[in-house]
Amino acid sequence: MLDDGNGVAGGDEAVGGLATLLAPVGLREFFGGHHESAPLYVPGAPGRFRELPQLADVDFLLTATVSDRIRPGDGERLVRSEAGGGLTERRVRTLSSFAVDVQAVYRAYDDGFTLIVNRLHRRHDAVARLCRELQAQLRFPVGANLYLTPARSQGFLPHADSHDVYILQLHGSKVWHVSAPETELPLRTEPGGPRALPEPEIRTLTPGDVLYLPRGWRHAALTGETSSMHLTVGVEAYTWHDYLTVALDVLAESDVAFRAALPRSYFDGPVDPDQMDALTARLASALDDSGVRARARDRLCSRLSRQTLPTGFQRFASLDALPALHPSARILRDPGITCVVRTGAAETTIEFLGNHVTGPTVVASALAFIAAETSFTVADLPGPLTDTDRLDLVRRLISEGLLEVDPK
Known part of the structure; x- marks a missing residue:
């Protein structure tokens, strides 16, 4: 069930899309033999995920980045599985300044609690970039959570997720117990846990390793004599x-x-x-x-x-460049941004990042071109438009957050 890859991914590889994440396992092999059907273990070298958060970065993430703590599930959590089979959960306390009470987090961690930093794709550039690339390739919503578990501890009880997960080991090691699903490809409404783990297969992840689990596969993870930190990238497939x-x-x-x-x-x-x-x-x-x-x-x-993953664009620099924009200026669109163009009898709309811009149908071919291309000049825009029309359209899409002026 937990098949190995055919080798070890190179330690010098940067974080990239799915092909890089699963290398040396090819995409044809993955989609033909594992996607939605069987777990896949891919060994990797320790430096493989150096761009992603490391143990020394967690304090900064807690104290200097902002989460949506109004909804607990979107912020930080503390969980601990108990010896008797129960689960203890604590909310992460905030101070009067709305900053995290990091000392309380330290005490809970020292007491065996796993720290979960949810929606990390909104708080770390490399994680956001990875999620954008996967979302653009898979065409499904993608997000990421960080799990830091102290030594000799277990965070969640055995459970199953209603979405696919890619587990990226960042620090330490963790022992995963994985069993076949009770319900094949469960719906999102399927309860996730707790679950028994009959005849589990066991795999120990070390830094650089990846474990893919299709939705529905039951699993639990425990640390040994050292702490462990991993990133779980979740993919909510449209069915x-x-x-x-x-x-x-x-x-x-x-x-x-x-x-x-x-x-x-x-x-x-x-x-x-x-x-x-x-x-x-x-x-x-x-x-x-x-x-x-x-x-x-x-x-x-x-x-x-409408899945508004943060982009890596230099928005303010592009806004500053608008007054000097000219037809030969090179324009960029992040390939991770999904665009939808709708053309009706009287108007055309392009949707992106939870936003939209609407114009007359004369710009329909230009908007379709923008939705398909990631690098072009203003003058490249097709359709019966003047240079002024093209400049106005590009300026509007830069100001709305879709496009960027090439900084080179």
């Missing part, structure tokens, strides 16, 4: 269930039959078979309609475009 749900929404908006109330007799007796046959036929016909399929796909793309 056919998501597609059909969105497609049904599209259908209901245009077909009143799907918006009609259930008959009063629905809960008391059999449903009129003719009515059910008619609805089933209309649904099957709609799912075969290219327009319905395209609108459902666009809505899932829009959902992805």
